[in-house]
Amino acid sequence: MTYTVKDLLRLEVAPALGCTEPVAVALAAAAAVSLLPARDFNSIDLWLDPNVYKNGLAVMIPGTGGLSGLDLAGALGAVGGDPTLKLEVLKPLTAEMVQQASAAVKAGKLKVHLLKDQVGLHVQARISAGGHVAEALIQSLHDNIVSLVLDGENVDSPLISKGCAPGKTGLDDLEDWLKTLDLHDLISLTEDLDEEDFAFLREGVDVNMRLADEGLRFGLGLGVGKTLERLARQRLIRKDMILSARILTSAASDARMGGAPLPAMSSAGSGNHGLTAILPIWAVKDYLDVDETTVLKAIALSHVITGYVKAYTGRLSAVCGCSVAAGAGATAGITYLLGGTAQHIAGAIKNLTEDLAGIICDGAKAGCALKLATAAGTAVQAALFSLHGVNVNFTDGIIGQSPEETMRNVGTLASEGMIETDRTILNIMLEKQFSDV
Template sequence: MDKKELMTKILKKEIVKALGCTEVGLIGYTIALCKPENPYEIEKINLTLDKGTFKNAFSVGVPNTNGFGILPAVVGGLLGDAEKRLLIFDGIEYSKELEGYIKDRLKIDVVDGDIYCKVVIKTKNGETKSTVIKGSHLNTKEEDEELKNAFKSLGLSDFLEYIEDIPKEVEDIILETIETNKELAKSEYLKLGNDELSYIVEKTTSACYERMKGTNKPAMAIAGSGNMGIMATMPIIAYHEINKGKDIERLIKSLTLSALVTIYATYHSSYISSMCGCVNRGGLGALCGLCYYIHGNDTNKITEAVKSFTANLVGIICDGGKIGCALKLASGCFAVYSSLFAEVPPNNGIVGKTFEECVKNISRIGHAMKPVDDEIINILKNKK
């Protein structure tokens, strides 16, 4: 498989439409895969989640349920159509009565590891059904790992070469991403002013806020995260809008570069981590895409911007999906925008000499922060 074919395959795999936080979607989808025909026949549901899925689902809004957290995600899965996968909550008619019935029959365990969601449902007639999804939100296969490792061997020059001749099927995905994510950005969650940066912050945070409160509108997730997809796209889309951009081809190239960088950074780290991926990985993608939009195919400009970004917000924690994520994305927007105008030499902190070295150093910090999740989980479990 040549590099272009590899990147096309990865983009098609990692940019997907999701309704609500992808972790509650994962829970709902896994439940739907093994649910009984009559949910009131359920005697017990054992739900086992990795730490990242638990924390991301703990406080987030679930579309079409008027609820927040894991319980409405489980109930939504019992009411949803498994064929819709990460759009599982689309069109459901929620039942508070069923929620009350399931509440005392649901047991949740949390385990170490990457994405993991196991459901075991026992019914009153003695039947047991179970399903496991692991490695990614839609299951990881051996082929996926091979693709992932091959993609990790690429670099910035490969991505810049790819976006100069984007396949039509990828262009269509990017156009759908623009329209889908713009639909989420129509409120004014954080209105700061009328300047360029304020508009970028407003549009990006509005989309995130709507998604985290459970608005019934999908987002285009990138590398397993809708918020990461929003962070990787909305700053560039907002910049294009406020500057009355007419070059849609340039916008598509910029967003494709952002997606490639976001996925690359995620593969070097993980889908869910102790470090906020929306800021550190989606932000890195947005920075590269925005720098390309402004300066064109200038490797030096993009690399210098990445060095400045690496010196800034790396290490900001992920304490789960929630409305407050919108404020983290605001910080990400400031970091992206300011990095376009600053220069930080590679002898500063964890800043690397190249784009690839910066990504790997950020990833190392993310892996070193894994114990932070234990304390975050303990805090969440002790909430009343």
Template sequence: MKNILEQEILMALGCTEPIAVALCAATAYNIIGGEKIKSVICLANSNIIKNATSVYIPNTDGLYGMKSAVAAGIISNEPELKMELLKNLNSEKVKKIKFLLEKEIIKVSPYKTDKSIYIDVTVKTENGVGQCIVENSHSNISLIRKNDEIVYSKEKTEEKIGSFLDYSILNLESIYNYINTVHISELDIIKKSIEVNKEICNEGLKGNYGLSVAKDLEKNSFSELFNSNALNNAIKNTVAGTDARMAGCNLPAMSNSGSGNQGIATTMPVVAYGESRNICEEKLIRGAALSNLVTIYIKTNLGRLSSLCGAVNASAGSSCGIVYLNDGTVEQMEKAINNVIGNIAGMFCDGAKAGCGLKVATGTFVSVLSAHRALEGSGINSTDGIVGKNIDETLENYGRISKYGLKELDNILLDIMVKK
């Protein structure tokens, strides 16, 4: 399970979809080089375009959108940095990005595919043509072409998350047993995740980012409404990171299953809740590790990107982490997951944006509420809605909705967004 955690919990600077676009563009340009960029064509599936349309890109002086992501990747020209490739942008490079955008030579078009992630960037310069394709995961480069030469190619890439690892070992019982028996030194990736995500969440509380949802939660009226330090702290200290990321903060986050917001919303509710209850550091790390593994377990039923909001998966994972901090059982964790999914499973993703902070706030509230209802023995019955007779059946039902029930949703959402 250590390998699964290290595969799925990665450092990411900025929203992962525009960063994936930037990585693809940087790789395409880097392979061909040249001083004069003549044209750039970017093809991407609806999930990518939807999530890159409204979110700000870090270190770009407030730029946002697909074309800005493409331009930022080309000017950064550091594909070796993967999901942190924009960290070295400076004012001079931002001027070059804006100049490239003003030339209006970047064209973006939707690409129809069943893959949840697909990006194809072709860059033409005086040296010829460079092409890169990223598919199935945010940093999974499947093809690099220089003129007529295929420099790099993966003959077949799997849609399945972490296809070279055995994710079938994941279930609540195995996760719970692993968390209780693994030596704490094996969970260094979780300790790092807590440190990194706390830093960007603290920044979100200090600055005026996005809708400033977290800062509003610090006001007395909200504190009185929630009437619980643990709940209020869990929400505001989680949402702060989302506020900051969606507004283009230049601090990284530790992602979960390819999503920075999901990484924050999986880890921080457990950490903030536990710190409010004076839980010791080792138990906090174990609780956060359990939360991350449960989120990965749920995500394997949905695919890398889904029409459903990732805050739901993170809320279910963090709810289990909170149950763990309260010395709860596997059975209570099952109830917590059912409570979350039975409540907010229908929350769809209409792109990365400032409003994601409100969705994360909703999810974190539901996470804490669901955990405490489960600890009291209360869970949604299998006779209700999509909740199944056991947790695997619930997740199978949830996955069916994501994979088959919402096939047209992304197209409709994208149509609405591009016509604004």
């Protein structure tokens, strides 16, 4: 089956309010509770795979005033979430709903179960209320509801992703198709963009820029972007193309990880991926004489390359996807924007991979802004290096002879080589969480 760039944008790029792991938990709870006569519940049980568990432990939930927790995410979804909004399920939240959800958590109505041996994204919510039991199952993608069950009977619902069964998503065929393409094919997809696509890509810029502006205005989260900007104003560091990309991208992550009630335009299932895939390119354009159409084509290429890498690494892993997947997309887009050829883009992807492949994912939290700052700056640097003839040789480490082989090697590293690393990261986080210190 053959796909178009429009198909890829439709399946891979979407608004997401809050970190997508707790959002997926909230979505499952909201979908389950929608089967019941009322939102009152006696108990909620959540079963989560290790990566969803890891990414949802510490990140703030938007609209809660800085609160966090997987149990709270489930309670919020059940109390006030709208499952028809998918990754924006928590948009309807009010202060009263947050209080209700917090009270349910304090009353011990929520239990979170870690499925230590589960491979792949898995979020299951079971809600007991008034003699009924409702269940929702999300698999493979954060908004991919594959089944709804009420009192042991399957329920047919428009909330269930079309054509999906447990373990299968509408994205699987697209990813299989992507894997058959080479870099020239991926670049050529941008030639098929139409006015509707350009409008959607511009919407993604606007959505993510609102987060960046929020981070720079209020210094939310860790305040990485605002601090970098302050250092530049004080002339302690110089604001150039690289620093501008770092400021914009990290500021948006600061706001998102800090619980700002604003959506991010995600890429390949992650809001932070979307920030990295879009914002460094938008920052670089201010230093160049380019029209908006060219900039949006570069952003489209970034989404394409990000999706290509994620097809190999999987949705969640021990490797920081913002660095190796969205970073690869960003450097490809920046190289394109700078007038580079396919050969230059290939070199930039290799340069970035050699630089960032070792960055681990230790869960979603305020500190992600530091990693996004690094990814954004390195994406610009890798592009500039490639354009000036600096290219990592294929004899180096995991770098392949082609960019496609390099990206496949990243996938092997993430999906096979770092399984034990992922377990160790989660164990460290769990020991810290339950420590009395």
